[in-house]
Amino acid sequence: MKFVDEATIDVAAGDGGNGCASFRHEKYKEFGGPDGGDGGRGGHVYALADASLNTLVDFRYTRRFEAQRGEHGKGSDMFGVKGEDIILKMPVGTIISDAETGEVLFELLKPGEQITIAKGGDGGFGNMHYKSSTNRAPRQKTPGWPGERRTLKLELKVLADVGLLGMPNAGKSTLIAAISNARPKIADYPFTTLHPNLGVVRVGPEKSFVVADVPGLIEGASEGAGLGHQFLRHLQRTRLLLHLVDVAPFDDAVDPVQQAKAIAAELKKFDPELYAKPRWLVLNKLDMVPAEDRAARVKDIVKRLRHKGPVFEISALTREGCELLVQKIYAHIAKVHEDAQAPAVVDPRFAGSDQQPD
Structure with missing residues (x-):
């Protein structure tokens, strides 16, 4: 359809x-x-x-x-x-x-x-x-x-708790297929995903969250380049963004750090509020990096990106690290729901008054 x-x-x-x-x-x-x-x-x-x-x-x-x-x-x-x-x-x-x-x-x-x-x-x-x-x-x-x-x-605007973003062929479709009930098209060429996919991730009995996968972004997306700009609106209602980075690109001349910075810049141009959402760094395709080189490559990417939020090392293909990622996501989403439902704290000195302390 x-x-x-x-x-x-x-x-x-x-x-x-x-x-x-x-x-x-x-x-x-x-x-x-x-x-x-x-x-x-x-x-x-x-x-x-x-x-x-x-x-x-x-x-x-x-x-x-x-x-x-x-x-x-x-x-x-x-x-x-x-x-x-x-x-x-x-x-x-x-x-x-x-x-x-x-x-x-x-x-x-x-x-x-x-x-x-x-x-x-x-x-x-x-x-x-x-x-x-x-x-x-x-x-x-x-x-x-x-x-x-x-x-x-x-x-x-699709309703999802978590949004996946990243360059084309970063492994977003593979990840959503690995952790949820979604079955998107997966292939070894860019722009395989042509429209948003929604998947429900089951963490346990009555414990789940919804994740959205949108077409990959490229530099200039906020001005209309590529496909992702048409679907960025679907990330505006999410509570958490997962920024997938391919740590083992096919072309050695491609720098994952520069790609990640380009996507962050496109988010900021499109919607500053979307850019300000919590964004976790997910380093994908670690199975394609020799075991002895993984730590050094991860450290280099995180250092150059100056990323201050959580960082996860996974392989969506082999599902290595995916279980930990899912558990951390659910804990974050559950806390957001609790904070949203918690009653506001009122200083007893100002009870019954419209005036509140600064």
Whole structure:
């Protein structure tokens, strides 16, 4: 299935049905009262976050969605039937914006979350609605209200705890296949990954996290070079970045340190907040380095990069070091969740006051 992470759609909620002006006609009842019913409500348009979807391809070819209008009111006290609602299923992580103003209207962040993106118009009033002690034979009726019509831009940002980044052929797809249930395409040439892959890493019973693999970056990605710039947005919601570095490139003229610095620079150009996220250094393909040279090569790379965060030495192919990496990642993610749910600490001297100490 083609991966699509942007789409523009037109949605139209149903118009409300018109009210009816009618009077009761029964034998031997010369002055039957008003019996015109109200019109039915127009159908709403809903968006539903569906965890089974991971692309917006359904909205690339079908772009207009229109809910049913409400039925008109009828005589004999009959109200119009409301229009049928429609539900648009979207991937979790979809951002819904106004296509004209760019204003973000909704975000689907939880599986099963349902929101109203276009409200159906209310039905008009029939003349029985206006009956009173002073107005015994009302002839007023009102038309139904029009439903909302919008042009919306859909943008998908995948929801993952961990994001993998690195140069093409750094081993990201091999790593996500080794530690998760994802089965991406793996080959010995660059740009094997053409769209983001998501994998669930099971650490233990009810212990898991989600990892995202995006196409490899190259220098100039923030200006549009290569493929990775199209998918960098998918790393913006992650809590941790794993920067994979190939310590044994095929070309001896390629310097892993310069490649790592180039990717860090591209992140900073694209989004300073993304650059500021916790980023761990993962030195991959150690199985291709002679055992007696590994320590020296790792020390040289870390020293030249001046990396201050955690450093892991792995081989995604042989899974050497992957178990330790997974355990450390889960501990970090669990702590982030705990910190996010912990109540704020309030100084007792300022309890009940809006003022807090600096």
